[in-house]
Amino acid sequence: MSGPNTQYDPVEVAALDPEAIEQAVTDALAAIAAATTLEDLKTVRLAHQGEKSPLALANREIGALPPSAKAEAGKRVGQARGRVGQALKERQAALETERDERILVEEAVDVTVRVPRRPLGARHPISLVSERVEDIFVSMGWEIAEGPELEAEWLNFDALNIGADHPARQEQDTFFVEPAGSGLVLRTHTSPVQVRTMLEHEPPIYVLCPGKVFRTDDLDATHTPVFHQFEGLVVDEGITMAHLKGTLDAFVQRLFGDGIETRLRPNYFPFTEPSAEIDCRCWVCGGSGVLDGQSCRTCGGTGWIELGGSGMVNQRVLRAAGVDTDRYSGFAFGLGIERSLMLRHNVGDMHDIVEGDVRFSQQFGMEI
Template structure:
C-alpha cells in the first residue's frame, strides 16, 4: 500500500493564490471606498463580503488543499477578509454620520413656527347665528335677555294669557317635570324671558323695555327633517309709550334685510296668538326669486317659495293688555309689540339647508364648513 502524497503545487488552486486573494481584497477595498451612501455600501457588502463573494469562495477552496498548504492559505484569505470587514465597518460609521448630518440640514424643523397638525375648529352656526341676531338688535339699542330653560308653569303659560283651560295650551305639546305638583316645564318658547323682564324691571318714566331673547325651547315634536323636540327661537319685546304696528313692521323689515340682504321686506297676515292682539303671521319676500315666484330662467316656479314669492317666517303682534297687567305694566299708558321666529329655520333659509337634523347631529364636517364666523 502506497503512502500519502506529500508533493503538491499550490498554484494549481488559483482561487487561493496570493495574487488572486490580493486582487479580490483590493477590489473590495476600492468598492468600499467608492460607496457614496448606505445603500451602495449595502450592495458592496453583498458583492465583496457575502456568501458568493470571491474571498468567501476562496475560503471554501482551502479544504481542497493538501494539509501542508492549508495553514498558509488560511492565513492569507483570513487576513484579506478581515481587512475587508474592517473597511466595511469603518465606512459604515462614516456614511451613517454623513447621513445624520444631511438629515439635520435637509429635514430641519423650526419648532417656533405654529403647528397645523391640530385641525382648526369651527363655531356652530346656531351659536354664531344667535350672536349675529343679538348684534343686529344691540346695534338698534336693544338689550339681550336670558332666562332658565326649566320654567314655572305660570310664567310659561298663565302670565302670557294662556290660562289652565285655554285651548292654545293644546297647540304647544309640553315636557312637564316630575313631580307634577312643582308646576315646572321645559319652556315651550322664550316668551317667559319677556315676562321675567317686565316683572323684574317694570316700566317707569324714561325707562322703556327693548329686549331680544334668543334661546333653546322644547316641545314634544317628532324628530324629522323639519321638526325637533329641541330647537331655538328668538323673540323680541318692545314696551314704551305710543308703540304701534308701524314700529313693529319697521323693526322686522330692518331685521329681515340684515339677515337676508337689502331689499328683503316682510308682510303681515292676520292670525291669532293669546299673548298679542292684534296678531299676525310674518312672511319674508323670497330671497331667492326676490318676490317674483319664478326661477332664474323665469319659466318655472321658484323652488324655495314654491312660486308664492313669500316665505313664512314667524309670528308677531301688539302685546295683549292682559299680559302687560299680569306683569305689572300699566296698560293704560304703555303699549308694546312682540315677535318670535325660529333661529334654526332662519339659518336653514339663510344657508339653503334642507334637513333640520344636520344642525344637531354633531358632524364636524358640517360645522367646519361654516368656519369660525358666519
C-alpha cells in the same frame, strides 16, 4: 421509640439525585438562553425558579433529611439554584439593554420634521346666527335678556294669557317636570323671559330674548324637540303696529339683504292682540316666485317666506306683569333660529343641524 435513621442516603430521594439536579440546571439554562423577550424570560423564571420548579421541590426535600445529610444536600441544591438565578439576572440585563436600544431607534423623534397642523374645528352655525341676530338688535339700541330653561308653569302659560284648557298645555305638546303638579315645565318658548323682564324693569323696555326651547316633537327633516328661537319685546308709550313693521323690515334687510321687505298676515296668538304672521319677500327669487324658469323651491313659488309670529302685546299680559296699560303699549315677535338658518342657507334637513358633524359646521366658517 426508634432513633433517627443516621444511615439515610439523600441520593436515594429522586428530587435530590445529583443527576436530576444537574439536569434541572441544564434545562433552566437552555430555557433562559432561548428567551428572546422579557415576557419570555418571565415565563422561564416561573418554570425554573417558581414554587413548583424542580429545584424548588428538591429544596423542600432537604427538611426531611437527617442532620448529617442536610449540609451536603443543601450545598448541592443551593449551588444549582444560584447558577440558575445568576443566569436569569444576566439574561434579564441583556434583554433590557436590547429593549432600550430598540426603543431609541423605533421611538426616535426627528425634531426637524414639520409638525402637521391639527385641523381646526368650527363654530356651530346656530351660534353664529344667534350672535348675528343679537348684534343687529343691539346696534338698534336693544338689550339682550336671558332666563332659565326650567320655567314656572305660570310664567310659561298663565302670565301669557294661555288658559288651562289651551292645547299647548297638554302633555303631547309640553314637557312637564315630575312630580305631577310641580308647576314646572321645560319652557316651550322664550316668552317667559319677556314676562320676567316686565316684572323686574319699568318701561321703556326694548329687549331681545334668545334661547333654547323644548317641544314634544319628533326629530325629522323639519322638526326637533329641542330648538332655538329669539323673541323681541318693546313696551313704551305710543307703540303701534307701525313700529313693529318698521322693526321687522330693518331686521330682515340686515339679516337677508337690502331690499327685502316684510308683510303681516292676520292670525291669532293668546299673548298678542291684534296678532299677525310675519312673511318676508323671498331673497332667492326676489319675490317673483320664479327662478330660472321654474317655480322657486325656497318660497314654493309664492314669492314670500313665513318667518314667525308677532303682534301687539295683549293687555292681559301687560297687566299680569304689572304694566300700566293706560300709559304703555307694546309689540312682540318670535322667530326660530333653526328656521332662519335653513331658509338663509338652503339647509334641507334638520338632522344636519342637530347631529353635530363638524363637516356641516365647517361650511360656514367663523362668520355667517
